[in-house]
Amino acid sequence: MKFRFLVIIAVGLLASCNTKTIEINNPNKGKLHATKTLKLVETKKILLDADTAPKPQYIQIFKDTSGIRNFTFLNRYTNSIYFYDYNSLEFIKKITYDKEGPDGILGPMGYHIKTLDSIYVYNMPFIELFLTNGKGQVLTKKSLAGSNNLKKSPWYYRYPQYYPRTVTPFLETPKKLLFTGQFMFSVPDSIINTFKLTANIDYNMNAIEFGHGYPKELYGHGYNWNDQILTDAFLELHPDGDKLIYSFPISHDVYITSLYSEGYQKMYAGSNEAGSISSIQKEIKKTNREILGRSILGQDLYGALKYDKYRKIYYRFICRAIPDATIHTSLEEKPVGIIIMDKDFKYLGETILGIGKEWNWQNSFVTEEGLNIEYLEEDDIDEVALILKIFTVKDI
Template structure:
């Protein structure tokens, strides 16, 4: 049963009601009413040559600026337990940073990282659910448990602490004093946890103390809804330009949720598509749908993705995995069209562009540079996996 307290908290500060919520359905009441003035245009492609141990679609990438103000494009090779470094400007390979899998410097299952500098590299080890501070010599300097020092092999920790699956589009975020790391509750969240489960960890850089904040809105994930898969419960976040707020994009909501780092209250803004329809949850009686049923539902449902702020152009980009029409058990949800919604700094709709399908673009590897929005492009004819390719897009007036 949805708690009255949560309903009140979710409604505080609403700029306007953008969707109706009823019987497991989230309606887009602004569908067909939005007027586009901007579209996304591809302006450049960058290709990074890969070695024989590396494939496209890496787990995680990061663009960072070194001490000499040169931009480096890096990505994680989980096969070799290493981070590859390239010159972003020239796409030339520079070096790799390798880590042991065992022993005092072991990082058993790296899944994401944040390079502050080459002496301070924070790496998330999924197997131990810890954030490990290391350097470019592969030396471990500190380990910070993200599950309160609980045994990672005892899965009861997942009832109290978020599960993390870091992505380039939803990365570890550095602020002046801490790291922000947004996770999720992977399956259907019960009402008994809804009020107390928080998915964003805050790691103090000076003390290594970990605290948690922000939770699922009951108006999206309460008992009225059945979102029994990580594709629905994933949480995408980006830092607001004022540096003290996080913007959240939930896959099942046409709205965006804005929260101060020190507050549990959300303010919502419409951030939806002119074409997305009603988002309906799984049938309530189907607590464990079959693989085929889940595939049909995913293929036929509009699902939002990451939200990225472009400080160079003062716009937001939000990904949308559009619903396919005429879906069946034979439908491949990788054929879903992929769109990018563009909003101004106040979340006003500017337009949206369909850039291809999920087969064409690994949208989870996306980031903003001064050149534009970088999205990993998947070349169908690159059967030998020679390149990691980035398409760069910029918004232009129609």
């Protein structure tokens, strides 16, 4: 927490005081016609041990060489990755990492299983990536912040910070492993053209390159988006295989780019009900938590984009505005919605699930069965199960 505080102070001092504002309109509000909706088709309850709670930081579905779909998740309390059979829901095993020593990983926050002996683990306290085997042993590691001294150097102006979740996963491409981060606060104009979001990591961990920045039309020009919720970046692979798609919270569009070059093509991917999204109308140095809260709670903000290759459709999450929110309103009270689009981003419909206190949309992923979303059962006070609700698309 102390280190995060140092970053906040540095950014606050260096950010521009001449804040301009932008209002991002939804050109298709009220004009779109729904033909599809989401239908609940299955519920899975995964029984947990006494050391494990629902709402894990990170989930990955991994198919092993025997064809078993492993439901895996990170238990930060035990420094372990748990493996369950996704079909039978039976526990298989867990891989536990030391916190200290030659195989120590102090603070794992995300991982990617390429094979059972090639597991990449992100160590958040030191902004580094470990390549490990299936026994919890470290094979090699690499800094994601260059050779900078994390306590003294303003490395965060050049390299992204990472907060991996199930909806912001590592992504496999033929040659590189992709890992997307963000700038945690309002992006200064001095770096808007140079700051890159996504690490392109060689599978052998020999080299790391960085690509794709924030669209200047959204985040440049001194616009105040001074919170990590507003500067989040959600990445998805395009079904063509050679493109990427970014979803930003403040844009009704998504941004498509090449794996191998810069530059974006915009595609509308908005909600029929979402209103305009406005930057904060205060200088950055005068932005307090109450002002940020009103901006985040009082506006519609977009979330992750997930492609369903089995049905050739996209799902885009949206957290709905609470117009009458107060300083006592929780972020978890925002209603969670899902926009459905075809492979060309043609609008098909949208569905409101409920509030974020019940629907942990950040633990969502696609399988052959449909869109899996973690559901938080209010009366599960003993936290005995991790619950997944699975949805498919049906005609209205």
